[in-house]
Amino acid sequence: MLLDGVLILIAIIGALVMWLRWNYGYWKKRGIPYVEPTIIFGNMKEVITGSTNIGVVSQKIYNQYPGEPAIGFFNMRQPVLQLKDLDLIKAVLVTEFSNFRENAMSITKQADPILGRNPFFLTGDEWKEARKTHTLNHTANKLKTLFKYIEEVKDDMVNYIKKNIGRKFEAQDFSGRFTTDVVSSCVFGVKTCSLAEEDSEFRKKSIEILQMGWKWSLFMISPSIFSILRIPLINKGIQDFFYNLVKDMVEMRKNNKLTRSDFLQNLINEKEHNFTMMEMTAQTMTFFIDGYATSATEMSFLLYMLAIYPDIQDRVRNEINNVEKLDFDTVHHLPYLDAVFNETLRLYPAGVVLSRLCNQDTTLKGGNKTFEFKKNDRIEIPVFALHRDPEHFPEPLKFKPERFLNNANHPALLTFGAGPRACFGSRFAKTQIKTGVAYLVKNFRILPGTEDRSMPTVNNSKTVLLSPDKEMSVKFENL
Template sequence: MWLYLFLLFCAILTYYVIRHYSYWKNRNVTQGPIVPIFGDNLLTVFRRESFFDMMNRLYQRFPNERYTGFYQMNNPMLLIRDTELMKMVTVKDFDHFTDHRTFLPDNSDPLWSKNLFALKGDKWREMRATMSPAFTSSKMRAMFCLMNECAEQLENYFQEESKKGQIVRNMKDVFTRYANDVIATCAFGIKCNSLKEPENEFYMMGRNVLDLGNLWKNLKFFAIIFMPKIAKFVNVTMFNSESSAFFKSVITENLRMREEQKIVRPDLINLLMEARKGKLKHEKESQEQDAGFATVQESEIGMKELKSKEITDTDITAQALIFFTAGFETASTLMTFMSYELAVNPDIQKRLQDEIDETREKCNNKLTYETLTRMKYMDMVISETLRKWPSAIAMDRCCVKPYTIPAARPNESPVHLKLGDIIWLPIVGIHRDPEYYPEPEKFDPERFNDENKHQIKPFTYNPFGYGPRNCIGSRFALMETKTIFFHLLSKYELEVVQQTRVPLKVDKKSISLDAEGGVTLGFKIRQ
């Protein structure tokens, strides 16, 4: 009797599993072999494959398809491979895919639910239009002086360190500290020197927000990303209470002081204070991408004129905190991988240093925003780093209105997406597709010279995302990266040392893009 019940239970379970994981097959969409419960994430869950490599693998699995199905644990996802289809869902039919998927309930973590990344629908549109004027080239020009001070601060620190002998450093640590200082001054109005004062409160609180080094935080982020329903049920929060309280108190006190003492500073807080008063307006930009090839252009949504909007202290804190979490990790990742590529490609590093020397001579050793934006080879090197090592490995979109992908080939059937369905846009897969970039593993800045960059097919280069929901801070990230490399390479050569791992491998244990064992390089003083 019990044996029959057990067999019946197994049969029902098997039927459920097979039925559930046939979601895409039943819709005439290709899908690969899956493991029940884990879907396509088995290797990622057990740290045998990085998310970076997983998305690349899924992209390459069916090279002749416009789209393919996969399963994130037990959740069916649609991976878009075709660039024309990407354009349709992220630009032409954007109204059907305006949102990112929901990670947490709106009331579980106010600082998360109110930030620009997590906001949805009209609330997102209003905040995007509110914040967009803060990231124009004119605002970046004003903010450049703060950023340049941080880069000079780092340069001076290493000058002192070089007197003690050879400098060998973990580059991710160097660049996270620089990124921390930049965001502290540009977003929170606080000056830090995180290399000289390695345990300053702002840096330690920032690490506390982002550090995935302990088991609980790894499990928490794993639950949020791969099992959002369970994360909702157990009321997981994105930011812990200690860090949230710290950053909120910093913003509140800063706002109070500025209001009372009439302090004006060219940073994000001041710009959001102006927006709160209805004084922040979008300025028309020149058509020239002065910030670099990778810079994204603002859509009509971001350039929309709004009446004065009620912006609370919590709103300002939420924007500053997401600016911190996004910029701290992704910018330092870009800088780390760029430093590695320069060290293992000394000919490219030498050419970049020649451009830096020429620029330094032209501006009489006083770097300005205008001279920085004219550095073509610097922009080529950064653009190629973002192609080969995109910090934003993939982007998701949530279907907010029923949508049909029409059949375009004889083997296809219309794919009907319903409310809540998730699509993925595999940035790393496209950037490493030999159809678009021959010898994709090769680091070649010439792909982005004046002759070649105009031949890059639309929607095959998207390091800062797609459509109106692209990254609002692309200008900031590019300027931040150019500034630090200008100062570092003026005085030092980055070189491979005994501790450097060549070739570089992507860390399988990290959720975000990171190098296995880190990137350790030597700083050799230039003659």
């Protein structure tokens, strides 16, 4: 009996091992070079265990086969094709978009009523409609209307720093408070005072949005589990907070016949769609999450790079001082500030990888090879790795803004993606970040908060977005 039991156990373990390894010959059969996977984790052990940021793991895969236009790897048991060749990447994101139109990650509205309505996760006609709504609300004219609210927050920030000269600020926290105040005003019409009120309830809720912990790690690996088991990425308390906020603001405006030139008002005025309260909440939170979180990350690295490179900061200041007025138009016509912005986001992009699904069999050429993409093949575009590839950007670990002075549209720069699924909020992000930074540089000298002047490393995976491995602080002094 004991022997029979042992044999059965061995057979079960053997069958389990075979099942776990069953798909690991996928890329070999297709003649595509690949990184040898380990059982259970595939090539994603560091991501699954939370020890390393997915962008850094993606870069390790990228560096395995120099010169190859694409590399296969495994997300647990799922085969993924990482694209390295720029022609292949352009085809997937732009010219052949109709064959790769869906993100590889999605979540249903039943699982998460907020993110399930976010254009990033939507598919098909729902994505088209959501993209249309957000694109119409991110035109230059709409952003010009919102600029006065950015200026109000900018004034509050400058006055706050004048009262706190020499104080050390953690760069991400400081930037997050600025973008929270900007976006809450532009989206909801709410003045949140996150800088002055350090225990602001609104600021606390904003931080909680991205504190997904194990959820995000699991979602990156197996998003379908969340839809099947109806597990929300954003917890119920956060959903309720913003739902009630939107409901109260809409009712207050309607009951008192009030209007305001902001994103929420645009939704209220949209007669064609007649949005439900939950749809309004999801739409406003899409704008809020994109505008607050990613912009805060990007702004924090930009401030720190200016702090540790004082000569570059001085050059930005000279450019700003040579314009008569810092308004919406001039903020977008400061070539050197633009170059510094692009170089910062090259090194520290908010989105470190892009993912797509092939929705029908397609043949594409990359390098000197032809690739047969099969329906449901998962594709990865390794943004972080591309941005640090010396073939595209010589001396990639050096901070050299001048590389973008005459080439702002480098094909390997994918900070905001490319094609129809590119980030529609990029113009707003650039507007608030550049405005905030321009006025800080104009009024103060930005210094590092510690004696350390080294460039930040970003191996950890503490949050959904890139975050530095060690303290990244700044302080301000009068000019």
